[in-house]
Amino acid sequence: MPELPEVETIARGLAERVTGDVIESVWLGQKKEPLKSAAQEIAVTLERSRIAAVRRMGKHIVFDLEKDGEARTHLSAQSRNKHGVNDSHVSQKRREVGHPTLAGRSARATPDRAQWIVHLGMTGRLQIATPEAEIEKHTHAILKLVSGRELRFVDPRRFGRLSVARSADFDAGGFEPLEIDVDRFIELFRGRKTPIKSALLNQKLLRGVGNIYADESLFRAGIRPRRRAATITREQLVKLHSSVKEVLREAIALGGSSISDYVDADGEEGFFQLQHRVYGREGEPCLVCKTPIKRVVISGRSSHYCPKCQK
């Protein structure tokens, strides 16, 4: 399940491989769940755009896109044609038609900017493939790249989401856990009656922390997941602030946690699952005190902790 460290790993891998490439055409599947923006809007925004950068925001992967004046000329021609999404593979010849006039180019010297936002949900994957490679079941989007490769979005459980941001930059909400300072961090939890575990999972507060890293952070900070956020001392929150950052940094360094079928952009597994101290260790001895690790459900999520080390 991709959380911040896994998404960071994937985004870095993709950045290495597709930055500078141009999206030639887009195919989107029939299933509607994976599409948060309208299919046509996604296709039109992506087609003929250059991938200027790939980065992570919370658990989202953000592709920064640029479209020059020439591309826009073709784009508007295509929009008028009202092609169905599944016909949106753009033919070679149309790509070569015409040249922008000098006037047209100077009038639009700044490239159009947009963003393609991908949330992987539970089982989403972005794979780089050759056109010959077999199309996997549950493939919901295929981007043909000018380099000749394809970028494919595969997601069996369809919890993942694709969207585009055009008029304004994408707002992922919340603070980046690796950037927030300790005072702001403490402020996030003031007056909150919700269990600290739930607060850590709330993306409007911190973006990117998921179930694994919430449990691991709370263990390192010695705080039980059910503790009401507002009752936690300043001192403990200072500890939690550093624990969250420590866990995330270590996980990123190891390429994330491969729990079920998570692999990075190169198909490589991460290794942080070997460092888990509580997550997935119900009944096993605490690595510090040997007390069996407990598992409880908090707001529908399994939560693991050591009843002796965490108060």
Added chain:
DNA sequence: ACTATTTCCTGGATGC
């Protein structure tokens, strides 16, 4: 304004 619960999804694991 908050907080808690339900819902969406499929595949793998489990049980009989």
Added chain:
DNA sequence: TGCATCCAGGAAATAG
């Protein structure tokens, strides 16, 4: 072996 049931969980929707 086959078939039904359960479980994983992020975030939006719904309810309180």
